[in-house]
Amino acid sequence: MTEPTPKLVSETSPLIGTSQNAPAESHITAGQHPEEEITIPENVWYIVASLWTSSFLSAADTTIVSTTANTIASAMNGSDKITWIATSYLLTNAIFQPLVGKISDVYGRRTTLLCAQFWFIIGCFFCAISRTVTDFAIARALAGIGGGGMSALSSIIVTDVIPLRLRGMFQGYANLVYGTGQFLGPVIGSIFITWSEKSGWRWMFGIQVPLVLCTSFLVFKNVHEFRFNGEELMKNRFKRGNIRRIDLPGSFLLACFIVSILTLFSATSKLQVHLSLVGAFFSLLAFFLVEKFIVEEHIIPPAAFRGILRVAALVALFGTMAVYSLNFIIPLYIQIVHDFSSLQVGIFNAFGVFASALGSMIAGWCLKEKKHTRADVVVKKAVNVSIASCLALCAGTFVCMFIMRTLKPTLFRKDINYLKIAFLVFGFTLESVGYGSFLVSLLILVVGEVGISHQATVTGMNYMFRSMGSVSGVGISLGVYNMILYKELYHYFIVKGKANGKEILSKLFNNSFYIRSGLPSIYVHKVLKIYRTSLGDSSTMVFMMGCTALILSLLMRLYKVGPRRHTSIA
Known part of the structure; x- marks a missing residue:
């Protein structure tokens, strides 16, 4: 049996996970994994x-x-x-x-x-x-x-x-x-x-x-x-389930935290200061819980x-x-x-x-x-x-x-x-x-x-x-x-x-x-x-x-x- 060709690695090989046995494409150097080499497009x-x-x-x-x-x-x-x-x-x-x-x-x-x-x-x-x-x-x-x-x-x-x-x-x-x-x-x-x-x-x-x-x-x-397998990735991009891949709740709560901090430093009364601190605390807590237990x-x-x-x-x-x-x-x-x-x-x-x-x-x-x-x-x-x-x-x-x-x-x-x-x-x-x-x-x-x-x-x-x-x-x-x-x-x-x-x-x-x-x-x-x-x-x-x-x-x-x-x- 012929042994498989050893897989080459490059600057772009990811440290966070690695895709295996991906097919080659025209813009990838022959014989290499698509992430191993980027050929600069002519245009x-x-x-x-x-x-x-x-x-x-x-x-x-x-x-x-x-x-x-x-x-x-x-x-x-x-x-x-x-x-x-x-x-x-x-x-x-x-x-x-x-x-x-x-x-x-x-x-x-x-x-x-x-x-x-x-x-x-x-x-x-x-x-x-x-x-x-x-x-x-x-x-x-x-x-x-x-x-x-x-x-x-x-x-x-x-x-x-x-x-x-x-x-x-x-x-x-x-x-x-x-x-x-x-x-x-x-x-x-x-x-x-x-x-x-x-x-x-x-x-x-x-x-x-x-x-x-x-x-x-x-x-x-x-x-x-220009990504590898881009056409395949785009075929089902508008599926309803894809919205779950975007962290909208986390983004909203992060925005609430930032707004609370901004309000804190522009406050002109003790009431505004207290409200800003409460808002910052609860929005940050909610952000942690949502990221930990809810979003995919x-x-x-x-x-x-x-x-x-x-x-x-x-x-x-x-x-x-x-x-x-x-x-x-x-x-x-x-x-x-x-x-x-x-x-x-x-x-x-x-x-x-x-x-x-x-x-x-x-x-x-x-x-x-x-x-x-x-x-x-x-x-x-x-x-x-x-x-x-x-x-x-x-x-x-x-x-x-x-x-x-x-x-x-x-x-x-x-x-x-x-x-x-x-x-x-x-x-x-x-x-x-x-x-x-x-x-x-x-x-x-x-x-x-x-x-x-x-x-x-x-x-x-x-x-x-x-x-x-x-x-x-x-x-x-x-x-x-x-x-x-x-x-x-x-x-x-x-x-x-x-x-x-x-x-x-x-x-x-x-x-x-x-x-x-x-x-x-x-x-x-x-x-x-x-x-x-x-x-x-x-x-x-x-x-x-x-x-x-x-x-x-x-x-x-x-x-x-x-x-x-x-x-x-x-």
């Missing part, structure tokens, strides 16, 4: 261009809001609700991104991506016609459903067609495109706001609708199922949240908390405390955007390997790059915190201290380089750890922790800012009995531009110092988040990665 650049166009628009949409949130809130007399403008989009991102990987496994990559683009279009349309801050926040939440799916699926589909040894470079290219979108977002936003402060922001959302429709056409034409497949698969994968997820969580917090706090700081124009805020933000793209390219270059490199070698290198990235992130947040706490407020725009602002730019740039770098290194780490069969699940989980970090980081930092600001302004105007204190306090919370266009001059300097103190205290919280990410990244060195764990060959 790969058409595929990635279709995906990156969606990512570009999603990135531009994100930074448009981060630098114009204050203007939008003030235009609708809702500056006190700015936290929800910032977090509503991020919240639905956090809820739906972990589901995207599983949904695309069940219903197909292209179908899921087209659905995500549909929700993004709906959200942008309703943003353009919003009449109140509440309407706008709901519309942003709808857009977040689509935006999260567009980002995660872009990474998942590229991983389907690009081998691990080249994955870092392609992720670097993707982040460069994403960074360009983030750079152009504030520029486009400032152009529309400069054109019309009252209605310009409506047009900057409305114009995205036809643009995303064009990207949907590109996706429909170029993106298909989990939003966070236990096998994908162990060892180094767990630490990597927590690094992504706290690192993203720090970065997104700064992305919202610093624009507020330079706009309110130093009277930067919308255009100047956009230019400032551009340094961080391109620094993030540069960090991604550096990490991708560092992680690029030749053929026949073991996956454990790539994973080890990804750990080292992650540590260096978190060190840069932590150092950058410290510089930003120091400048924000010590630089005196600017009464007149002509008196801006650009030398010290340059140090703030340096810190923001350093932090962004670190962030862009660890985005790539952590993604390569988790894909190398579990293999191609489970990459959609772990990629979705990685994006989930990043989304949870973004929404909780922004919510906590802005919540701390609002809490301290309210306390200090209330003490200054109400407790000290200033003339027309209640009226002034109300106007300040409804429209921060009132400081320089209506507030009596005798109060301006003191109020600016209060804003500086509030934002500075919030930046201290950001620095603590960055330190936590650095400490966790060092813990990854405790996990030994060697050929016994990673026998796959790239």
